[in-house]
Amino acid sequence: MPRRLGWGFWISAAWIALVLGAALAADLLPLPRYDETLVGPPQAGPSLAHPFGTDGLGRDVLSRVVYGARVSLGVGVGAVLLGLLVGAPLGVLAGYRGRATDSVIMAFNDIALAFPSLVFALAVVAFAGASLTNVLIVLGVLGVPAWTRLIRGATLSFAGREFVIAARALGARDRRILLREITPNVAVPAASYAFIGMAIAVVAEGSLAFLGLSVQAPTPTWGGLINEGRAVMDNAPFVVLAPSLVMFLTVLSFNVVGDRLRALTDVRQSGLEPGRRAPALAPAAGSRTTVVERAGDALLQVRDLRTHFVTGRGVVRAVDGVSFTLERGRTLAVVGESGSGKTVLIRSVLGLLPGAGVLRDGEVLLEGRDLTTLPPKELRGVLGTRLATVFQDPMTALNPVRTVGTQVMEPLRVHLGMKRRQARAAAAELLSSVGIPEPARVLRRYPHQLSGGMRQRVTIAMALSCGPDVLFADEPTTALDVTIQDQVLRLIHRQRQEHDMAMVLVSHDLAVVAQWADEVLVMYAGRVVERGPAEALFERTRMPYTEALLRAVPRLADPAHQPLRLLGGRPPDLANPPSGCAFSPRCPYARERCGTEAPPLAEAETPGHLYACWYPELVGREREIDREIDTEGVDTRGR
Amino acid sequence: MAGSGSAHLRAPEEVLLRVEDLVVEFPAGRGRRVHAVSGVSFDVARGETLGIVGESGCGKSTAARALMQLPAPLGGSIRLDGVELTGLRGETLRRTRRRLQMIFQDPISSLNPRRRVRDIVAEGPRVWGTGEDRVDEMLEAVGLDPATASDRRPHEFSGGQCQRISIARALVLDPEVVICDEPVSALDVSVQAQILSLLEELKKRYGLTLVFIAHDLAVVKNISDRVLVMYLGKTCELASGDTLVRRPAHPYTRALLASVPRSGLDLPPADRLISGEPPSPVTPPSGCRFRTRCPAAAPRCAAEEPLMRRIGPDQWVACHHPQAPTQQGPPVS
């Protein structure tokens, strides 16, 4: 996994290597011995001969710091190894076996954590003798509970994964599963914690030494040096500052290395990572719309909206020149597969994109007023009252630590200025209007106490609370069971009619779209490839991609084992889209022109039915065309 | 309605996998238990595909894992080719279990992110020391190029490709039964179609027996020979896909079908066939578990659990008031 670790990591690693190397080779270095007095004048400042100066007895501070590193690093490495050797097996056992084993180990662990470790270390070292071995053993043992906890957590998060179940199904024994499946995954967090643990151990050893309870004089230790240096702080601050600085840098380096290693494990695999710079928006690939949008009185009009993300791989053209018009009382469905840009389109229209690394261009007109140029405060007023949103997953759509009542009442109070009592009554009414039984009781509940279907009803109630003009529903039922999906879609449809709203319904499910939408917009690779009245679009499909989507879905009325029409290939990389029509590499009808020239949106015979295809007359005649398309080829694009 | 019974099972010698009265429960804290699967029976003949359909919480995935003894069920019998799996321990279990393999829903967590594709697919042969000659063959069979795919790790592949790798891993040991637990639910429709036809093709080529679990009736019907409908840990109806869609007898099956938008079926709107939300599996309703949402529920449904019984040549239903196969309109009670 050669992911970027960052320059901080390498500098820190280099420092650790330097200190470690110096400590190991201390005897070979051209340094005075650490205990040799009067190698220079006492308390002399840094000089060429003594870069860190000399202490009160005229000893070379650099030499003492280098030899002190032996104790510090030795204890750091030793204590971590000891903690790892004892803690890791316990953690793996607890995490993998679970149940009783886990309970027993973790109960002991909790008790161990209750001991004041530093105080305990002090007592043990004081009474048992302040030798390197004793310090190492005590600090190592005291580190065991943290190791156990960490390794258990990591093991637990992988032991339940499907690949472990699959390995057991293949007949792998526990030992093999632990070795091949669990260990590689636990290794990275363990390596990360090893460095953090070394930082902790170095500090702890320093603390003991500072109190005079680590390895005894004349052997120098960093903590001991700092403690000694305090006495001459007034006249020779470098005596205390030199070991302090070295110790700080070493601890910092351990922490940085550990932190960067940990960052390896939680890399987000999203293409939306905000980049550092935001150059000007790349020009659109030619003016794509030949059909002029009707201007003027439409409720919502989106003109040539483009949204690009600046990522490490280049500029991702998530939405690239989308236009549509929505009239009051109509439902527009946005259809496409994942990565087609439909969700980004909605968030872009609403101005809900992450801040950095996002480029947006185009117009969003609500009754003629361009929302993209509104100041934030005014935009918020519009968002709260005239545009409303429902998302896919009802489980994450509500704040888990606030009651349903607080959340439903909030827009009423913020935007409509209602008093608490009035808002509560209105909220109860809203809940009952979306079919929630006992609304007064539900208002006092927390989201986790409601089922998925009920939560989605609550989010719908919240969306409707300020009487919006347009409802944006992004896959509102995808996370719900079919019977609940039907209930929720009926509810949304009824509410749309009752309130005379317009709706933008985003969905991947063509059957849902066919049943509920008046108009349909099909997206592919961030662009509109077909758009028009639902009936015309489904019955007289002009764009091969729309056709392929329709044919790929098994239908209930078809006999069992009916072969499905396959759409080969996979959606293009939006950072590097193919030339010409973006669908051409997968299109069964594609000809030479498709690969070189992007088709504009053209109007079909039905008014308002637009499509982007050079050869629409071929659609529906795939049997006459004999063109093989590979199924998904291997490609290296990270997801 | 949603009940138990084993009248729909065929003679043991006719089937490859026979599951009888399967029970799976989990502790739910404070001494309560989740009744995930409560007395479910089904069987699969060699070369057949059994589809299991139901909504979340119906116990279909739990039942699938119980088949693999991961974890072992609380009760019931699971016979693979006459061998009882439930009592097996240790080596014998390990040896027998490999004849069953599984494909999961989540293409990401199905594959160990730290291992190469080749190691993932070759894990089975390595465990059994059977040589790795089949690995390339399997990768090719699922549509991946062994030369370019072998040394990559899962994160370099799309969801559909990960699912192909999972299939290759499952098939490399030449299993008799492959249990597919929602294998296409996380995929886009175009990729879903690819995986479905791949499964059909591999089934023919390797003579597989499939248990295919999904929540999407159309998908299940497309790939299955027989379809079992489950609700809240119980069986509702078993029939061939075509019969199930043309003459659904169980009120829950009818509600499921009616909930599919634009199905083109002649059914009343779904909101007249089902109401409310599923009850908690911790405190399931007495008698028929579907009665709390069923428009035709009668006092008998609360008192007595319906058992699976035959109502047509290839149709069994667990309901006191099934929709008569020839009738149309609301069920007579």
Place this chain on the structure above:
Amino acid sequence: MILLRLVRLLVVLLVVTFLSYVLLNLLPGDPTTQILGLSASEEARAQLRAELSLDQPLTVRYLGWLGGLVTGDLGTSYITSVPVAEALAERLPVTLELLVAAQLIALGLAVPVGVAAARRAGRTLDQVLTTLSFGLLSTPVFVLGVVLILIFAVKLQVLPATGWTPISLDLGWNLTSVLLPAVTLGCGQMAVYARLLRTDLIATLQEDYITLARARGLSPRRILWRHALRPSAISLVTAVGLNLGALIGGTVIIETLFGLPGVGRLIVDSIFSRDYLTVQGGVVLISVGYVLVNFAVDLVYAAVDPRIRHA
């Protein structure tokens, strides 16, 4: 539920006191040597052992000590002849004041720093704050203490380097004497809390419910303080409890470094003078404090997070 937790609490306390008693007593070193000196005769030693009940089995001694503990008697130091409970009670206010002041400084700084960094995640302010707190996190308390003394006491001479004025004597002087130690102790904790809060807030700010709150036209300020901070505060509360151990370890150093007459200093002094009973009393006091605070944290946790309350 509470009752069950109380029982668990008692069990933990029993185990902790027993283990620490046994461990401290098993360590090499003979208290009679400390009291009578190396030259004392074997008879004198034996007599002293009998007097101090050192000749009895360990468990018997532990039970006796435990019996005393229930009545608030932690024994009397062999060395100073001061009852341990009395010595601890005298020192406790100093340590408590130091701990509370350090926590207040840490939390008081961590919340604004964490929030400011999370709000502008990835921008310059965030990078500066993150780097600074990482640096603080990596500075051992005694290093930080020495540097602060060097700056404020030695060079600027605005704060005392050592010494302690009790609150009862003079509030102003008391605050002056606790300021530097509390800042030293609190800085590292501040860094821990701020980093935690930042990470947690960034994750929370990416949740759907935050995007939806934005879609509802709520102001960034309202979203941050009413919607995002509370879920994130939950992990902060846990961290406060779990970090108490580290903080207590810090007081031992700080009290030594700044010459404060607190429990930590008492324990260090007692360790050097082999005053077993006082060390034992101190260890138990700290363990009990740690366990009780974490018990309280659990309760707060349940109060802040409804998901736990109803689980």
